[in-house]
Structures are given as structure tokens and as C-alpha cells.
Amino acid sequence: MPSRRTLLTTAMASAVAGAIGAPNAAHAQTYAAYAMAYFKESPDMTDDSYALHLAVSRDGLDWTPLNQNAPVATPTAGMQGLRDPFLLRKQDGTFTVLATDLKGRVFNLNNQYIHVWDSPDLRSFTGYRRVRLHNLATHSWAPTAFWDPSRNRYAVVYSAFNGTRDVFMVNYTTDFVNMGAAQVFFDPGFNILDGDVLVHNGAFYLAYKNMANGNLYISRSATGQPNTFTTLTSGVRQGSAIEAPILVKANGANTFWLWGDSFQPDNAVFYAWRSTDINGNSWTALNQRDYTAPLSSKHAGILPITEAERAALVSRWGAPQWNRLKSYNFPGRFVRHADSVARIDPFPMEPPADQQWRLRPGLADPAGVSFESVNYPGRFLRHSGYAIRLDANDNTTQFAADATFTRTAGLADVAWTSFRSYNVPDRYLRHSGYVLRIDPITASSSATDRQDATFKITY
Template sequence: MTARRTLLTAGLAAAAAAALPGAAAQAQTYGAYAMAYFKESPNLTDDSYALHLAVSADGLEWTPLNQNQPVATPTAGMQGLRDPFLLRKQDGTFTVLATDLKGRVFNLNNQYIHVWDSADLRTFTGYRRVRLHALNTHSWAPTAFWDPARGQYGVVYSAHNGTRDVFMVNYTTDFVNMGAAQTYFDPGFNVLDGDVLRHGGAFYLAYKNLANGNLYVARSTTGAPNSYTTLTGGLRQGSAIEAPILVAANSGGSFWLWGDSFSPANAVFYAWQSTNIAGNSWTALNQRTFTAPISSKHAGIVPITAAERTALLTRWGAPNWNRLKSYNFPDRYVRHASNVGRIDPFPMEPPADQQWRLVPGLADSAGVSFESVNLPGRYLRHVNYAIQLATGDGTAQFAQDATFHRTAGLADASWASFRSHNFPDRYLRHSGYVLRIDPLSSGSSATDRQDATFRVTY
């Protein structure tokens, strides 16, 4: 009888978990990551003030979903968003928070934020604007964390207290009824973009110091307002940085701190890694090690299960195009400009110049040809060994010139190199940032092999 009751109890528990997809996910081991972001490009051609999603198996290489198009768009307030944030709630489902802003003209006195509920990030329900305060100030970059001592979620956001920029917090259980706003972090100087990570019984707050433009990480044993002590000495990559994100690696023992550049003209993500989040030992990551989605800005990252990642790819789809990142200039991508193949720094205008459909080789289906996304019917081909973008003319010569065979990367076997179909001793490479095909072999110089090595990414 006892065994039967045990089996019955286990069966009821399993059924309950199945009825609550979030709860089932919460009990599993996280093996992937989801990212929320909005988009901006230098000349506004790729701007999108809506919710975008990407997924990653390793937390570094990101696959934008839905062809890098929105999965949800605000319909109230300013009808646009910035700074989206993903929170896994205690029941395993998700809440999405975002700043109520559209475009690059900032409303300094918006008391509201956008909120969605989601069981699985495949659908978004309960859209609403939530009022956080009645102050004459903004509500920017909302993030949230679970405070077990209170049994509530803390919603942290940037605001002005009449003297300087600080972080405010409202406590809630449902993201509908918000508690009174109170100061969460005021170090005595202006701060922006706070992100709280609860780990190992402590709370870690990443923020930007507006006085010097650097990112910092602070620690609290309780997570209570005004209880943080700054740990780091200040971090920066690039000329300007903001929007820090703290992420604990699913594999354990490692942490990432993400940030992105302030200016849309240089919309680049940067990252650091540490094995000791409580210390002052962050190592900047080379951009060779990660790839963020095109035009992505001010992201939020949350761990998900491998099954959730698969479900999101099934629901929204991976891009039907790729990008080619240079191995030795990882801030540069293969693009066409004035019908010339070259590598240029990201971001670039128009962004679609760097997007390629890798189709079966025109001369040999075992190979590959690179068709332009924004100029369909045009392919990369070599003419006198120089790479051009040209319209396919149906000739055998064009097909051969536009066909390449993918091999293990000459500088790194986990990357890729591309051998010419009709000049099989020559490989696609850059020289002076311009693409051409040159003879290469295992005996070529390290620089030559690196010039001919690319990552096929999104």
C-alpha cells in the first residue's frame, strides 16, 4: 500500500509539473541561454524599438530568432521599447520588462514601464504598462530579481532623485501591483543601468558610474536597499560603454559581465569573464570568442534549458542567412561595398551588406556560393583573383568563379576556410581588408592562414 501511495504521489507530482511548463523547466538543469534586445544601427536603417530574442548554447555565440525581427511590440505609451529584460520567475515562467521609449529622443519623465508575461518565450500575454512612481523622473532600464527574505521581486530601475541619478526599487509579487518606490542604490554619484544577480547566497549589482563612464560590480549579503559595497576598480572597453549584464555560466564556476557601447554609431557588445565574482579579477574577452546579434542593443540574458532553446528555434526559426567573421580582425565581417568584397568593422551601413545566403555551389552542389541577402541573385565571385559581387549570368565560368569548398579553418580548425573551386590551390582571404583568392597551404605564414580563416555565424 505504501509503495502504491508513493507511486501515486510521484505520478501526481509529475502531472502537476507537466501542467506548469515553467515549473518543469525550473527543476531541470539549464543548458542554454536566451537574450532579449532592441536594435539600433548607425544611420537608423535597422532600428527596431520592439522585443527581439536570440538563443545560445554556450552563452557566447548567439542565434537571433525570427530573422532578427520582433517577437512582440508595445501597443501603448510611446509604442516602443528600449532595454528589455528577461526574468525567470519562481514558478519557472517568465516576465519581460522594458523601458517605455521609442527612438533616440528620451522622455525624461515617464513613470511607466512595459511588462509582458510568458510561459515559455514562445508566446507573450498580459501586456500592460505598469506605473512605478509619481515622481517627476524617468523609469529607465528596468531589471528584476527575487528577494527570498521578502518573498517578493525587486524591480530596479534608473531614476533621478532630485539631486542625482540613482537606482530605485519597487517590490512586487505579480508585476501588476507595485509597492512604493524607494531608493535602492545611491553611492553619492550618478549611476545608470543596474543589474542584480543573486548567487551563492549573496547579491551582486553591476552598474555604470556616470562620473567616469566605467562599469562596476558591487556586493550585498542581503540584497536590501543601500546595502552594497563596490568590489571592482572600474571596467571599460571601447570609447564608451553602458548596460552591464551579469550572467552566471550554466557550467558553473564562471561568470560573464556584458556591456555595449553607448553610441548607435558603434553598437558593439563587449564582455569580460571571471571565476570569482566576489573579487576584482575580470578578464576582457576577445571578440573572436563571441558574436552578438546584428544591431542588438542593451540586452537582458537569462539561463534556459536545452529543450527550451530547441523549442524557441522551432517556434521562431533560425536565420536563413549567415555572416562571416574575420579570424584575425574579429570586429570585421565580410560584406559587399560598391560591388567589392571586403571585411569592414561592425556596425556598418546598411547592415544587410554583411548578410549572406550560403547556397549549394553553383558549379558543384557539394561546395558553397555566397548570395547577397539585400541584392538577391548577386554572388561573390573572383575575377583576376579579386572578389566581386556580380549578378549570375548562367555561364559555366561564372558558376565556377562563384563556387568555393568549405574546409577546416587554416588558422583554427573550429572555424572555416573556403577553397576556390576552379583554382583549388587558392583560398578566399582578405588583404588590406579587400577579399581575393591566393595560393595557401599548411606551409603558408601564420598571418596568411589567419587572413583566410572565418567563422560562419549569424
């Protein structure tokens, strides 16, 4: 059996699984957005949710969680919870959702089943079932799938223990009910985790984690058949620990993204790289300024969708009624309140709701904005002695003015946002020593001052 360290590492797997089929040309030619499926975890378990969540994005980098970041479907059989949800567009344009049959952070090492749903449009989920993949005394973790045209079947790839080491197994199916016999799909001779297959220009690209050194790799096969993959890359990693790679082709561009997830709940951060050559060994790490994953999201699945599908999903499930504010020069930090003091702290943080804000029309001027706490309704960010605090609205004119800000183009980046004080208009909201305050910022102010006063309104 795997070592305890291997099992614990595997247990916190947080891939963003994105293997997709080869959908009909009628679908492929209209892709202009992306959908993501995920479950949730937070450091102290206050935001844990072992159910299916959805988010959408136009650019594949900044994500809008749907249904207020609440589940859209929940397993009712097996362990009655899921990890590692995966989205597949089938050949007929409808969808299948696969997921690991696990709930919480206690892991079943001998579970031969996975969860499956059908969906015509990701607006409803039907046909829920558990399907058995094998009869081995091992698990069935992080299932992904792709269309294999040579077999006229879908390949379901997942992590399992073959009696010697952790490998990828595969089952071939036409309906995700009759799953076929299990066989080894990829075994490079060392423990691996979290396989993800991208089909591009007729070739098959498999991303995986090498458990021996903790790096993510990409391999290629001309046929996609078991044991035909050759590794292309020398391995990448960001952060102290990473796994769960995903390969995504950007819509309408010769750009590829490789995503990875720090699996530790107390350091749950998505990382990403970009390349213009899927066959090469050159991947550039993205700054966290360039992307924002949904709050508390873990081990997600990404696939391209049309703009009409994106709009329909937002219409069905709704966009959040709250926002987060990301720091420009510390993009791993978000504005939050702690003991009534406003500051920027690293994500993730507890409780997660401390970083969620309802952007209200300005209390003193509806053309401005006021920031109401989600978990302390009726309390707003306001300046007092130029420091920013979270205080209860006392309905005075002074409070309304102190709690109102005017949005402007970002002082460090016009695509971002800066906030000028309503009643002290030469001062802007900024962080200093990670604590928020309002300070004068002028044409002669330093680049650092301008960056400190620039934020992204996100989710």
C-alpha cells in the same frame, strides 16, 4: 536635473540586463542554454527596431537571432516602442518581460511607466500592460528584476533621478501589476546608470555604470536589501564608451561573464569579460573572436534556459535564413559588399544587410558553397582576376565555377572555416588590405596568411 551630457549618455544606454530570480531547483538543474531579449539600432537608423527581439545560444557567447531578427512583440501603448528589454524567470518557471517605455532616440525624461508582458515559455506573450512605478518627475529606465526571498516579492530595479542625482530605485511586487511604493535602492553618492543584479549562492551582486568616470563596477550585498551593497571592483571599460553591464553565471561551470555595451549607435559593439571569482577584482577581457551578438542588437537581457526550451524557441520562431562571416584576425570586422567589391569592414556598418549572406549549395558543385547577397538577391561573390566581387549570376559555367567554394577546416583554427576556390583549388578566400581575393596558401605560408583566410560562419 542631470546635465545634457548625462542625459545623452543615459539616452544611448545599451545594457545587456541579466538579473534573474532564484528559480525552482527543477528548472535550475537543467539549464544548458541561454535566451536573450533586445531591441535594435544601426548607425543610420536603417535597422532600428524599438520592439522585442529574441536570440538563443548554447554557450552564452555566440547568438542565433530568432524570427529572422524581426520582432516577436511590439508595445501598443505609451510611446509604442521599447528600449532595454529584460527577461525574468519567475518562481513558477514562467516568464515576465520588462522594458523601458521609449521609442527612437528622443527621450522622455518624465515617464513613470514601463512595459510588461507575461509569457509561459517565450513562445507567446500575453497580458501586455504599462505599469506605473512612481509619481516623481523623472524617468523609469532600464528595468531589471530579481526574486527577494526575504520579502517573498520581486524587486524591480531601475534608473531614475531622485532630485539630486541619478540613482537606482526599487519597487517590490508579487504580480508585476501592483508595483508597491518606490524607494532608493542604491545611491553611492555619484550618478549611476543601468543596474543589474545576479543572485548567486544566496548573495546579491549588483553591476552598475559610474557616470563620473564611465567605468563598470560590481558590488555585493549579503541580503539584497536597499543600500546594503559594497563595491568589489576597481572598474573596467573597453572601447571609447561603455555602459549597461550584465552579470551572467555560466551554466555548469564556475565562470562568470560581465557584458557591457558601447551605447553609441555608430559604434555599437558588445564587450565582455570573464572571471572565475565573482567576489574578486580580476576580470579578463574577452577577444571579440570569442563571442558574437545578434546583428544590430542593443541593450539586451540574458537568462539561462534548458536545452528543451532553446529547441522550442527555435522551432517556434525559426533560425535565420542567412549568415555573417567574421574575420579571424580582425574579429570586429565582417565580410560585406560595397560598390560590388567584397571586403571586411568594422561592425556596425550601413546598411547592415551588406554583411548578410545566404549560403547556397555551390553553383558548380552542390557539395560546395556559394554566397548570395541578402539585399541583392541573384548576386553572388565570385572571383575575377583573383579579386572577389559581387556580380549577378549570368548562368554560365564560368560564373558558377568562379562563385563556388569548398569549405575546409579553418587554416588558423580548425573550429573556424576556410574556403578554397572550386576552380583554382590551390587558392583560398582571404582578405588583404581588408579587400577579399583568392591567393595560394600552402604549408609554407605565413601565420598571417592563414589567419587572413579563416572565418567564422555566424549570424
